[in-house]
Amino acid sequence: xxxGMTPVRISFAGGGTDxxxxxxxxxxxxVTSSINLFTYVIINLRRDNSFQAFSSxxxxxxxxxxxxxxxxxxxxxxxxxxxxxxxxxTGADLLVCSDVPPGSGxxxxxxxxxxxxxxxxxxxxxxxxxxxxxETAYHVGRNILKWPIGKQDEYISAFGxxxxxxxxxxxxxxQPIAIKKTSLLELQQNLLLFFVGNTRNSATxxxxxxxxxxxxxxxxxDSLHYVKQLAEEMYVSLTKSDITAIGELLHKGWLAKKxxxxxxxxxxxxxxxxTALKCGALGGKLTGAGGGGHMLFYCxxxxxxxxxxxxxxxxxxxxKFGFHNEGPKVLNxxxxxx
Numbered sequence: 001x002x003x004g005m006t007p008v009r010i011s012f013a014g015g016g017t018d019x020x021x022x023x024x025x026x027x028x029x030x031v032t033s034s035i036n037l038f039t040y041v042i043i044n045l046r047r048d049n050s051f052q053a054f055s056s057x058x059x060x061x062x063x064x065x066x067x068x069x070x071x072x073x074x075x076x077x078x079x080x081x082x083x084x085x086x087x088x089x090t091g092a093d094l095l096v097c098s099d100v101p102p103g104s105g106x107x108x109x110x111x112x113x114x115x116x117x118x119x120x121x122x123x124x125x126x127x128x129x130x131x132x133x134x135e136t137a138y139h140v141g142r143n144i145l146k147w148p149i150g151k152q153d154e155y156i157s158a159f160g161x162x163x164x165x166x167x168x169x170x171x172x173x174x175q176p177i178a179i180k181k182t183s184l185l186e187l188q189q190n191l192l193l194f195f196v197g198n199t200r201n202s203a204t205x206x207x208x209x210x211x212x213x214x215x216x217x218x219x220x221x222d223s224l225h226y227v228k229q230l231a232e233e234m235y236v237s238l239t240k241s242d243i244t245a246i247g248e249l250l251h252k253g254w255l256a257k258k259x260x261x262x263x264x265x266x267x268x269x270x271x272x273x274x275t276a277l278k279c280g281a282l283g284g285k286l287t288g289a290g291g292g293g294h295m296l297f298y299c300x301x302x303x304x305x306x307x308x309x310x311x312x313x314x315x316x317x318x319x320k321f322g323f324h325n326e327g328p329k330v331l332n333x334x335x336x337x338x
Contacts, residue, residue: 002330002331004040004042004119004329005040005329007111007328009033009106010032011287012249012253018150027228029231030152031234033162034161035324039097039108039111041115041119045090048091055079078096079096085136107152107288110157111157148206151172160325162177177239178239193296194319196268196294209260227256230249230253276311284297
């Protein structure tokens with residue numbers, strides 16, 4: 001029995017510029033970090049070369065069947081797609097679960113794709129690079145499952161760590177952000193994450209966003225150029241171990257992101273955000289495409305209790321997290337030698 005673990009992420013700046021529709025012409029960049037919340041893949045090898053799949057998040061069960069008859073279903077579509085793509089014909093029971101709800105804006109679906117690519121390639125005895133894992137996982141989501149996604153989630157889950165990622169038409173460059181440990185700890189301590197309470201299907205938001213980029217609409221293009229610039233500014237600040245500007249940069253990025261497409265925010269989200277600022281937060285954003293999921297705030301320690309109490313009174317649940325410096329790993333649960 002094998003366990004694959006892959007971290008989800010929090011994106012701080014530049015989201016949207018990782019769409020090929022944008023970066024192939026303009027270049028893109030993001031500041032993003034993997035965190036210590038994970039997707040899990042449990043694989044139990046069978047003796048009869050048949051497959052069975054479970055998703056606890058979606059309560060989906062694919063009954064035992066042959067490799068040829070495997071069909072994607074909600075919750076296990078990633079598992080089936082990777083099994084087929086990698087031509088993995090060794091029978092197995094596949095169990096999928098996650099520390100975060102589906103559609104919560106932390107990149108869980110992409111992390112799960114990375115997880116399956118990493119785990120199944122490892123079981124086949126193949127030692128893939130992080131880049132190949134990320135690109136294959138992205139291919140599964142964008143080209144096989146036809147999801148309107150960018151590339152940052154696959155890359156941050158595959159590489160792990162706190163990174164500045166640059167996207168060009170024919171290349172992706174992952175630059176670990178050199179920041180003092182004390183400054184990184186201070187940044188982590190000044191971040192608050194809350195579950196808004198409703199997950200969302202980001203496909204509609206992202207599809208509209210892609211259409212507007214293809215049409216070269218000035219408002220979204222100007223906003224994307226601006227958030228790209230903000231990501232560069234945030235990267236420079238972090239390399240200087242200067243986190244004092246992070247709250248303001250998050251705030252500017254959120255205001256720009258709301259201009260991407262209708263549906264990124266709503267009255268509830270705007271009310272929550274403004275309330276947090278009044279209680280002492282310096283800036284924040286919705287993680288992911290928008291519309292729901294998790295909300296991140298930059299708030300100094302002295303103001304945090306007031307923000308936490310107010311958010312909880314509005315029905316939001318605080319989610320404790322920390323930065324995580326590793327990518328995916330595969331454990332043999334029956335290897336007692338370690």
